[in-house]
Amino acid sequence: MVKHNNVIPNGHFKKHWQNYVKTWFNQPARKTRRRNEHMVLIFDDFSKRLGFASKFTSELLLARQAKAVKDFPRPAGKLRPQVHGQTLKYNMKLREGRGFSLEELKGAGIPKKLAPTIGIAVDHRRRNRSLEGLQANVQRLKTFKAKLVIFPRRARKMKAGDSTPEELASATQVQGPVLPIVREKLAPEFVKVTDEMKSFGAYAKLRVERTNKRHLGARLKRAAEAEKEEKK
Secondary structure, eight states: OOOSSOOOOOOOOOTTGGGGOOOOTTHHHHHHHHHHHTOEEEOOOHHHHHSSOOSOOSEEEOHHHHHHHHTTTSOSSOBOOEEEOSHHHHTTOEEEOSOBOHHHHHHHTOOTTTGGGGTBOBOTTOOOOOHHHHHHHHHHHHHHHHHOOOOOSBTTBOOTTOOOHHHHHTOOOOOSOSSOOOOOOOOOOOOOOOHHHHHOOHHHHHHHHHHHHHTHHHHHHHHHHHHHHHHO
16 A cells, blocks of 8 residues: 555656647748748739829739739838736836827718728727827827828829829828837936935834824824813
8 A cells, every 4th residue: 555645646648648749840931831832913004093103013912012012002011009018017107008089080080981991000999098098199190290292093084082194193002000109218317326316214104103003093083182271
């Protein structure tokens, strides 16, 4: 009989576990292969579709570049809001969100039904929790609106709101991130150490304030009782 309250030996060893191990050492090579296999030949037919000279010539492009060429003259991606990450760990980080809230679109003077048609992502579920975030995204929309070039659906039939022929001729496509988010780098502030700073006892101050916080309720109670006794 075995001693003490131990686990009874009952091992079932997997004899062929090596056959079921899966590795991904070929991942970098497959990434390169996917890019090379999806090379497509794009022909320069934009001049026929848009009615003016295109800036793209016939060339061999990768799949990601081909998407940008296919969407020309629209940007390769949508404009998205700048938001803060969730939870205490990431809430200091600025990143792109899913879409602009209806309140942000209203502040920028852009109808919610027009926004998706001009390359603006909309998320009707989002709620603005801070005035700073709302103002930042409203300004982001206004900047985008000022730089936006709207092409006519038909080259010979201009409508209100369409850009002028001069603006159309000088338009360039944004292939990278639309208005990339710029994260501010906080630099430390240096000050001269004074005699008052040197003589200040930080630890003693913390202990005194800790004691004051612990005895605050009792002191308020004693003060109220003393005031009550004086009235008698």
